[in-house]
Amino acid sequence: MTPVISVQNLNYIYNVGLPNEVRAVENVSFDIGHGELIGLIGHTGSGKSTLVQHLNGLLKPSSGDVLLDGKSIFESKSTIHEAKFKVGLCFQYPEYQLFEETVEKDIAFGPTNMKLDKEEIVRRVVKAASFVGLKPEHMKKSPFELSGGEKRRAAIAGVMAMEPQVLILDEPTAGLDPNGRDKILNMVKLYRDTTGCTVILVSHSMEDVAKTCDKVLVMNKGCVEMFGKTDDVFCRYEELSSMGLNVPQVSRIFSLLKKGGLNVNTEVFTVEAGVNELLKILKR
Amino acid sequence: MVKDITIGQYFPSDSIIHRLDPRVKIVLTLVLIVCIFICKNIPSLLAFVLITALLVLVSKVPLKMVLKSIKPIAIVILFTSLLNIFYIRGGTVFFEWKFIHITSKGLFTALFMAARVICLVVISSLLTYTTTPTMLTDAIERLLSPLKIFKIPVHTLSMMMTLALRFIPVLIDEIDRITNAQKARGADFETGGLIKKAQAMIPIIVPLFISSIKHAYELADAMDCRCYTDGSGRTRMKQMKTKASDYAALFVSLVFVTALILCNYAPFITGLTFFNTVI
Ligand SMILES: Nc1ncnc2c1ncn2[C@@H]1O[C@H](COP(=O)(O)OP(=O)(O)O)[C@@H](O)[C@H]1O
Ligand SMILES: [Mg+2]
Numbered sequence: 001m002t003p004v005i006s007v008q009n010l011n012y013i014y015n016v017g018l019p020n021e022v023r024a025v026e027n028v029s030f031d032i033g034h035g036e037l038i039g040l041i042g043h044t045g046s047g048k049s050t051l052v053q054h055l056n057g058l059l060k061p062s063s064g065d066v067l068l069d070g071k072s073i074f075e076s077k078s079t080i081h082e083a084k085f086k087v088g089l090c091f092q093y094p095e096y097q098l099f100e101e102t103v104e105k106d107i108a109f110g111p112t113n114m115k116l117d118k119e120e121i122v123r124r125v126v127k128a129a130s131f132v133g134l135k136p137e138h139m140k141k142s143p144f145e146l147s148g149g150e151k152r153r154a155a156i157a158g159v160m161a162m163e164p165q166v167l168i169l170d171e172p173t174a175g176l177d178p179n180g181r182d183k184i185l186n187m188v189k190l191y192r193d194t195t196g197c198t199v200i201l202v203s204h205s206m207e208d209v210a211k212t213c214d215k216v217l218v219m220n221k222g223c224v225e226m227f228g229k230t231d232d233v234f235c236r237y238e239e240l241s242s243m244g245l246n247v248p249q250v251s252r253i254f255s256l257l258k259k260g261g262l263n264v265n266t267e268v269f270t271v272e273a274g275v276n277e278l279l280k281i282l283k284r
Numbered sequence: 285m286v287k288d289i290t291i292g293q294y295f296p297s298d299s300i301i302h303r304l305d306p307r308v309k310i311v312l313t314l315v316l317i318v319c320i321f322i323c324k325n326i327p328s329l330l331a332f333v334l335i336t337a338l339l340v341l342v343s344k345v346p347l348k349m350v351l352k353s354i355k356p357i358a359i360v361i362l363f364t365s366l367l368n369i370f371y372i373r374g375g376t377v378f379f380e381w382k383f384i385h386i387t388s389k390g391l392f393t394a395l396f397m398a399a400r401v402i403c404l405v406v407i408s409s410l411l412t413y414t415t416t417p418t419m420l421t422d423a424i425e426r427l428l429s430p431l432k433i434f435k436i437p438v439h440t441l442s443m444m445m446t447l448a449l450r451f452i453p454v455l456i457d458e459i460d461r462i463t464n465a466q467k468a469r470g471a472d473f474e475t476g477g478l479i480k481k482a483q484a485m486i487p488i489i490v491p492l493f494i495s496s497i498k499h500a501y502e503l504a505d506a507m508d509c510r511c512y513t514d515g516s517g518r519t520r521m522k523q524m525k526t527k528a529s530d531y532a533a534l535f536v537s538l539v540f541v542t543a544l545i546l547c548n549y550a551p552f553i554t555g556l557t558f559f560n561t562v563i
Contacts, residue, residue: 089468
């Protein structure tokens, strides 16, 4: 089967030819299959946001290509425009994009730009709102009356309502409390499981990614360093720490336990897995 | 697009002009601007243009950046020069056809107008290229401080100016971010007529206003938390000192201005054919 997204030798340079030139993405290639939930992690400034802005045609690569269902996004103006609807990108701090009088209208902005008919728009808005857990009484409010977490979820609903094949969320949990963070992560998982769409979750938190994703793509200084199953990638603690990525706290505790002489499995990345592992040992 | 805005842009370097006391620079800039309008004959205009070119050279600001500051008004200069050449009558007639008259007076008027406007823009942008915005507002505050006698809140005004300049790059960044976010939701800013394009700006302008107001509140809170008051009796982190080079600059300018005034207004010089007043 052809991958949904295929990135080929992608390079991107900011401020070409100026003294403050930055090579933000360097020779990146990878394939993403249908229905996968991918975590994209990397230190701040590693080029995650720059990379994902290529996947919906917002940035044009300095060299290289992005294929969507086997066809280049950058073929013509119309394919670039279509890519915006096929690949929904929700930026970091998306609450700053809200502008309509009501939450309902704001969520409908994307679908309206797609020139869908009225009933279809209403159906999508209702569906997206229920995914992110916005209640009907929220829908007639001004988006500026919502709480921080609710604003964030309304903005994400605005992208979900376009029903893209691929949903990309750039640091959706940044600046939220643990409760708000878990809500969003559960929502992302639920969204993938019910719609079967591909989801890319950008984050610099290993905990978030460990909890949610099937596969992980690790970026460092503009390059892809690792790409594989979550467990396989997270086993490589030392390499990850050298890239400035903090291994989940649980994993660190377990490797310390092992060093302390307790015979535990160190491949533990979430708190639940940790609890199970400890119970196993206590029963022994 | 928004990245091309050059208002208050500073070009870091360490030329003599960069090191001058900003107060002296502001005063001299004003003096030079007045001088442009004193020049009424070819030799003094030529001298002025030369001085301007010399200043650019000494400031070490690349010629490309200086030209960039003229670019926005190039069309206006060209257009008014053409109008002057074609319509003003007087002096020797070089060419006549229907309503078009090209005369010596028209040519000179166009030449003087173009040279004056260009020098004006170059000199004033040289001031911002060689002085950081904070230095500039600081200096303006000092220069205006005598107005405190009339109960004008000089410090508050200059603080407002500093903040406005400080937030230009922040707002430019914000516009970029919001534009991209709305483009990702399929917003179309390119096609359609004027009205449709104006409507397409709403999704950018509303969030921009909201976040600007938010920035303002946050900044006010932060200033309150650090017990900011209107600054009376406050000492400065950076002292401004007038150095020998500043006095030298003032002296040279004084000589130059006196010479210009003599060339244009002293009868024993303007009487000479070489210094004939042409405008
Ligand atoms: N608009 C821009 N202009 C110039 N440089 C940029 C711009 N955006 C990002 N960069 C630079 O590109 C690099 C990658 O940034 P980014 O993609 O935002 O990383 P991340 O999302 O992983 O934090 C950084 O070094 C950053 O400074
Ligand atoms: Mg980022």
